[in-house]
Structure formats: structure tokens, C-alpha cells
Amino acid sequence: MEPNIKNIAVLTSGGDAPGMNACIRAVVRTGVYYGKNMFGVIQGYQGLINNNIEAMNARSVSNIIHLGGTILKTARCLKFKEDAGMELAYQNLKAKGIDGLVVIGGDGTFTGAKRFAEKYDIKVIGVPGTIDNDLYGSDFTLGYDTAINTVIEAIDKIRDTADSHDRLFFIEVMGRDSGCIALRSAIASGAEAVLLPERETSLKELITKLKEGASTKKSSSIVIVSEGNKYGGAYDIAHAVKRKFKHYDTKVTILGHLQRGGSPSGFDRILGSRLGFAATKALIKGETLKMAGLHGNEIKLTNLADALNKNNYKLEDDLLEMTHVLSI
Ligand SMILES: Nc1ncnc2c1ncn2[C@@H]1O[C@H](COP(=O)(O)OP(=O)(O)O)[C@@H](O)[C@H]1O
Numbered sequence: 001m002e003p004n005i006k007n008i009a010v011l012t013s014g015g016d017a018p019g020m021n022a023c024i025r026a027v028v029r030t031g032v033y034y035g036k037n038m039f040g041v042i043q044g045y046q047g048l049i050n051n052n053i054e055a056m057n058a059r060s061v062s063n064i065i066h067l068g069g070t071i072l073k074t075a076r077c078l079k080f081k082e083d084a085g086m087e088l089a090y091q092n093l094k095a096k097g098i099d100g101l102v103v104i105g106g107d108g109t110f111t112g113a114k115r116f117a118e119k120y121d122i123k124v125i126g127v128p129g130t131i132d133n134d135l136y137g138s139d140f141t142l143g144y145d146t147a148i149n150t151v152i153e154a155i156d157k158i159r160d161t162a163d164s165h166d167r168l169f170f171i172e173v174m175g176r177d178s179g180c181i182a183l184r185s186a187i188a189s190g191a192e193a194v195l196l197p198e199r200e201t202s203l204k205e206l207i208t209k210l211k212e213g214a215s216t217k218k219s220s221s222i223v224i225v226s227e228g229n230k231y232g233g234a235y236d237i238a239h240a241v242k243r244k245f246k247h248y249d250t251k252v253t254i255l256g257h258l259q260r261g262g263s264p265s266g267f268d269r270i271l272g273s274r275l276g277f278a279a280t281k282a283l284i285k286g287e288t289l290k291m292a293g294l295h296g297n298e299i300k301l302t303n304l305a306d307a308l309n310k311n312n313y314k315l316e317d318d319l320l321e322m323t324h325v326l327s328i
């Protein structure tokens with residue numbers, strides 16, 4: 001290991017995601033193991049600007065691997081988008097001699113990290129932590145697996161009541177511009193249809209699908225609506241369908257922020273630990289402007305620029321086809 005990086009800070013930014021704590025623990029302990037001074041930034045980029053930066057040691061991260069949320073807190077910080085905010089953040093890091101930063105967050109966090117590391121003499125490595133799974137360079141982002149499991153558990157419960165009453169449910173799930181949670185939870189919960197931001201499914205198509213279901217004696221139906229789809233939220237879709245089919249007993253559930261909470265799955269605890277370990281080792285080696293991600297069962301580095309390129313990322317073709325085939 002090269003001795004050039006001495007002081008490393010870690011922060012969580014954007015929407016919290018289950019597994020962030022496992023990752024913070026891995027970053028801090030890996031840094032300590034290799035003789036580095038470790039710091040935690042409270043409230044993401046806001047904490048950099050406010051100089052809310054605390055020294056951490058191996059005991060600072062005891063008993064957190066199983067906890068959802070983030071012990072470092074997180075924030076959506078508009079000031080960091082401005083040059084003056086970034087400058088303040090840099091001055092605060094410089095004053096503490098911090099020369100390496102691990103940022104755990106999503107696409108917005110990495111957009112900021114890329115600008116920051118290109119402008120200032122700070123090495124930055126990203127860890128993909130977002131339930132949205134909207135980054136290229138990691139098959140799974142941290143928190144995505146737990147969120148899918150949370151959504152599936154909720155939909156299973158709704159299916160019990162939907163079936164008992166012969167009702168049509170529209171269930172809205174998260175994903176700012178990404179249909180990842182919607183697609184996987186649709187497959188795993190046996191939903192009749194799914195509306196995704198990445199794919200044009202016209203309302204006409206949806207109605208035809210529901211009609212077909214009714215004609216083959218489906219008594220209840222579940223439609224998953226990804227929040228970013230172009231026809232609007234679950235209430236809008238339910239309203240449009242109801243206008244065509246007055247006899248349908250339609251109900252709407254917005255799952256909302258419960259999708260972001262909860263104890264991380266085993267998968268996310270292991271992923272968080274692996275990514276935090278790899279990101280810190282990469283930083284110590286002198287890497288910068290990269291993201292640690294999961295490729296198959298290996299952890300690899302991807303340039304932040306590539307991770308952020310939406311054209312690189314795509315939903316799995318077999319899952320998309322299965323939404324039609326397995327829901328007949
Ligand atoms: N263009 C940008 N320049 C600088 N910082 C940015 C930029 N875009 C986002 N950020 C920072 O990253 C934070 C997190 O981004 P956000 O999109 O809210 O969440 P996520 O990282 O989970 O996608 C923002 O609150 C802001 O501080």
C-alpha cells in the first residue's frame with residue numbers, strides 16, 4: 001500500500017439506503033487497519049460545508065452492521081452545487097489534512113463527487129448506495145435488494161386483501177427515473193402488469209391486458225406503477241382506468257418511504273462491507289474518480305463518468321419479457 005493518503009473521510013449523501021451502515025463500518029475499519037486516520041462527515045455534503053467532521057475509530061462503528069438508515073446522517077444539499085459551497089467544503093477538508101474521501105450515495109452524489117475531485121486536490125472514490133439501482137458499473141447498488149424485499153412483503157399483504165375482495169390494486173413504488181424496483185418486485189410478486197419509466201406501455205395496452213385477465217377469470221389484479229413513469233402516479237393511472245371500466249373496484253397504495261427503511265438484507269450487509277473495503281483500499285492505492293461496484297461476484301472499479309452515463313444502464317431483457325409471459 002502506498003503511504004501518500006493519510007487522512008480519509010467518509011460520508012453518506014442523497015437518499016439513505018439499507019446497508020450504508022455496513023459500508024461505513026467497513027470503510028472506517030479498513031482505513032484503521034491500514035494505519036490511516038479516519039473521519040466521518042455528518043449529513044453528507046452539507047456536513048463538509050458546515051465543517052461537521054468527526055474523528056472515527058474502530059469502536060465508532062460497533063453494533064451498526066444490522067441497522068438501516070445511516071449513522072452519519074444524510075442530506076440533499078443545494079449549496080454544494082454552487083462553486084462557493086464546494087470551495088468551503090474543500091477548505092474544511094484541507095484544514096484537517098483530509099486527502100481522501102469515500103462518498104456513499106447515488107447519481108446526484110457522484111455528479112457532485114466528480115466535479116469536486118476534478119476541481120480540487122482530493123481523491124474521491126464512490127460507493128453506489130441508493131435503492132434506485134440507477135448507476136452503471138454495479139449489478140446491484142446498496143439498499144436495492146432490501147428495498148425489493150420490503151416492497152414484495154407489502155405487495156404480498158395487499159394481494160391477500162385484493163383477492164378476498166376481487167379488487168384491482170395500483171401500487172406505486174419508488175425509483176426517481178428508474179424502473180428497477182418496479183420490474184423486480186413485479187416479477188417476484190406475480191403482478192399482472194407494470195408501468196416503467198424506461199418503457200412505453202400505453203394505457204390502452206394496460207387496459208387490454210386487464211381485460212384479458214378478466215376474460216380468463218382473474219378475480220383480482222395487481223398493477224405496479226413506478227413513480228417515474230410518464231403517465232403519472234398510481235392515482236392518475238387508477239383514475240384513467242376507472243374512467244374506462246366503471247365496474248372495476250380499484251384501490252391505490254403508495255408505498256412511499258417505508259421502502260427506504262429497515263434492517264439491511266444479508267445481501268446488502270455483505271455488499272456494503274465488500275464495497276466499503278474495496279473503495280478504501282482503492283483510495284489508499286491512490287485511485288480517484290472511480291466507483292467500486294459489483295460485477296457478477298467480483299468487485300471492480302468503474303470511472304465515475306461511466307457510472308453516471310444513463311445510456312450504459314439497462315433493465316434486464318428477460319425480466320421485461322417475463323412481465324408479459326408469466327402474467328397471463
Ligand atoms: N451537479 C451537481 N453538482 C454538485 N453537487 C451535486 C450535483 N448534483 C447533485 N449534487 C449533490 O449530491 C447530493 C445528492 O444527490 P441526490 O440526487 O439528492 O441523491 P443521490 O445521490 O442519492 O442520487 C445533492 O443534494 C447535492 O448536494
Ligand SMILES: O=P(O)(O)OC[C@H]1O[C@](O)(COP(=O)(O)O)[C@@H](O)[C@@H]1O
Pocket residue numbers: 014015016076106107108129130131132174175176227260
Ligand atoms: O426522500 P425524498 O427526498 O422525498 O426523495 C425521494 C426519492 O429518493 C429515492 O427514494 C432514492 O433516490 P436517491 O437514492 O437518488 O436519493 C427515490 O426513489 C425517490 O424518488
Ligand SMILES: [Mg+2]
Pocket residue numbers: 014106107108130132134176
Ligand atoms: Mg439518485
